Amino acid sequence: MVRWAPNARGRLEQAALELFGERGYDATTVKEIAERAGLTERTFFRHFADKREVLFGGTTLQDGLVGTLAEIPEDTAPLAAVAATLEAAGELFDGRRDLVRQRQALIAAHPELQERELIKLATLGSALAAALRERGIAEPAASLAAEAGMAVFKVAFERWLEDAEEQAFTQHLRDGFAGLKTLTAGA
Amino acid sequence: MVRWAPNARGRLEQAALELFGERGYDATTVKEIAERAGLTERTFFRHFADKREVLFGGTTLQDGLVGTLAEIPEDTAPLAAVAATLEAAGELFDGRRDLVRQRQALIAAHPELQERELIKLATLGSALAAALRERGIAEPAASLAAEAGMAVFKVAFERWLEDAEEQAFTQHLRDGFAGLKTLTAGA
Numbered sequence: 556m557v558r559w560a561p562n563a564r565g566r567l568e569q570a571a572l573e574l575f576g577e578r579g580y581d582a583t584t585v586k587e588i589a590e591r592a593g594l595t596e597r598t599f600f601r602h603f604a605d606k607r608e609v610l611f612g613g614t615t616l617q618d619g620l621v622g623t624l625a626e627i628p629e630d631t632a633p634l635a636a637v638a639a640t641l642e643a644a645g646e647l648f649d650g651r652r653d654l655v656r657q658r659q660a661l662i663a664a665h666p667e668l669q670e671r672e673l674i675k676l677a678t679l680g681s682a683l684a685a686a687l688r689e690r691g692i693a694e695p696a697a698s699l700a701a702e703a704g705m706a707v708f709k710v711a712f713e714r715w716l717e718d719a720e721e722q723a724f725t726q727h728l729r730d731g732f733a734g735l736k737t738l739t740a741g742a
Numbered sequence: 743m744v745r746w747a748p749n750a751r752g753r754l755e756q757a758a759l760e761l762f763g764e765r766g767y768d769a770t771t772v773k774e775i776a777e778r779a780g781l782t783e784r785t786f787f788r789h790f791a792d793k794r795e796v797l798f799g800g801t802t803l804q805d806g807l808v809g810t811l812a813e814i815p816e817d818t819a820p821l822a823a824v825a826a827t828l829e830a831a832g833e834l835f836d837g838r839r840d841l842v843r844q845r846q847a848l849i850a851a852h853p854e855l856q857e858r859e860l861i862k863l864a865t866l867g868s869a870l871a872a873a874l875r876e877r878g879i880a881e882p883a884a885s886l887a888a889e890a891g892m893a894v895f896k897v898a899f900e901r902w903l904e905d906a907e908e909q910a911f912t913q914h915l916r917d918g919f920a921g922l923k924t925l926t927a928g929a
Contacts, residue, residue: 634929673860698897699921706889710882732929734886739926742821742919 564602564615566592571609572657580661580668610658610668611675617682619643624686633692637683637704638732644708645724648715656716680705707731751789751802753779758796759844767793767848767855797845797855798862804869806830811873820879824870824891825919831895832911835902843903867892894918 570591574583585606589599603609623643627636648655662668684701692700711727718727757778761770772793776786790796810830814823835842849855871888879887898914905914 632925632928634925638929670857670861673864674857677860695897695901695918695921696925698900699894699918700925702893702897703890703922703925706893707886710885710889713885714882731882731886732926734882735890736926736929738819738821738883738887738890739919739923741819742825742923 563594563598567594567599567602568609572654575661576657580665607668607671610661611671616644616647617679620679621682621686624683629690633687633696633700634703637700641704641708641728642725645728648724652721659716676705703735707735750781750785754781754786754789755796759841762848763844767852794855794858797848798858803831803834804866807866808869808873811870816877820874820883820887821890824887828891828895828915829912832915835911839908846903863892890922894922
């Protein structure tokens with residue numbers, strides 16, 4: 556019988572962050588994460604390939620963003636479509652700033668996690684470029700819009716994490732796109 | 743006695759690419775690379791920390807770009823300064839397209855090399871942002887200009903590698919910055 560596990564993924568992510576904080580990333584096992592979440596190891600591996608992946612949400616962010624982009628009207632300018640798409644990530648971030656900060660501190664302390672994070676971001680940029688091409692945007696505009704969007708996303712994310720005034724991620728993202736426009740106009 | 747080794751670094755890079763192509767990356771040893779270059783293992787390790795690093799040129803690119811940026815007039819607009827800096831990389835690429843293509847094919851085939859490449863690019867973006875702050879550019883403009891520049895660099899580099907017409911890297915880079923300006927104006 557399969558145990559009913561509402562939001563198993565979220566519970567596993569939360570349990571992993573707690574344990575990584577208490578015992579350290581290296582010392583924590585998948586078994587312990589599953590136990591803390593009140594789930595089995597088998598359930599863990601149904602959601603995540605390994606201990607590292609629990610910090611990277613599987614393909615949730617990428618699937619969410621590509622799905623969002625598909626719903627934006629086709630006549631929206633490429634970079635505006637990317638900006639609107641990335642704003643959807645705000646829903647995943649705002650209200651979870653402390654958890655995201657914990658996660659980023661862990662990543663900063665473990666080179667293997669930094670590598671995974673960079674690969675995730677690069678894959679996300681490629682996925683956005685592919686989704687733009689499917690909307691009929693030609694290269695190099697598709698890749699430029701996707702990569703420039705990821706550049707703004709990266710800067711906005713760092714500023715959102717460090718923001719003492721705790722402004723919403725969306726605000727930092729909008730400031731970033733406005734800043735990019737000013738920079739390119741002046742170059 | 744130290745053996746006179748003009749351009750030891752370049753000879754090691756060339757020997758490594760030859761051997762990786764002939765025998766595969768995994769099967770090639772540092773000893774074999776040094777022998778092919780007519781140098782000792784000790785000389786190899788004076789230039790590179792390990793076999794992987796021989797593909798990433800130590801800190802040559804980063805030092806070169808940060809040095810170039812320092813020589814650009816202070817009143818140059820941030821993104822224009824980044825563009826001019828990244829053009830300097832063209833000198834490292836043009837005339838070596840076949841070698842760079844060999845290198846990229848190797849990287850594409852080895853996840854551990856892809857991770858290293860992404861870390862190098864991320865580090866380069868951070869170094870450019872730091873160099874812009876030293877020129878008095880405030881945040882987030884410094885990080886935005888650096889990351890947007892790296893986004894254009896990445897797209898230009900991919901297009902330069904695949905370009906059947908073999909246009910110069912500088913041309914692809916200029917097209918990229920012009921394309922970014924068009925995209926931001928329309929967003």
